[in-house]
Amino acid sequence: MARAKANGIEIAYDSFGTPGARPLLLVMGLGTQLIHWDDDFCRLLAEQGHHVVRFDNRDAGLSTHLREFGRPELGGAAPYLLDDMADDTAGLMDVLGWPAAHVVGVSMGGMIAQVLAIRHRGRVLSLTSMMSTPGPQAAPPSPAATAVLLATPPAGREEAIARSQAAWAVIGSPGYEPDRARIADVTGRAFDRCFDPAGTARQLAAIMASGDRTEGLRGLGVPALVVHGEADQLVPLAGGRATAEAIPGARLLTFPGMGHDLPRPVWPDLVAAITRLTAGPAPAG
Structure with missing residues (x-):
């Protein structure tokens, strides 16, 4: 695991593929x-000619946690915005020596990727926004998904795994068999790396306080792919449609039966779609 000092914090990251290949964040x-x-x-993305970097956002995993801000009240003041998280991402790119990169974001990560493209023009070669939305009001979650989002934190590792299994039964993909073993494994490893419910609350506060990005997206001139599950309860399909409608020339790719996750059977089509986007012409200007 590598660490980068960027935008006043430390960001933990790792990579796949060959340096010098198409940069994909x-x-x-x-x-x-x-x-x-x-x-x-x-690895599938790396095999298609990408140098893939994944990282922990602030307040997640092994990156800096802003514990001094405590746990914000729902609807209260946010200690930071998605703008700050996008600036973190740009700072990581600086450390990596990437003047620009192809950027893929999922859910809140899609929002951060959108803000990065708006705030740091010229640094995003292509934008893939997955199961995301241009603003909190574009696609409100279902009541069942809201209950998952606002549930009290688990008391320990085993409860975290049980809660995760129950949560993905609600917000996961009803058209695909859930990979319960993988859910348990990744939830347990994530708990062991860092368990910080207050950090998640700070991220949620940033989402709620950051407003709508529609007008900013309308001014983008980058190749864009918008991916969404047609059965997503946490960020319904309306969020993907609103994103694709806002970005000039964006392609909307939807998967029947997919919820708020990436089931393994969609990976080949998804990797192929991302690769077509990153291998295409560079954005104008």
């Missing part, structure tokens, strides 16, 4: 860690 979602990007998925 993977940005994870709310309360999740770099290990939630499956190793095999990263």
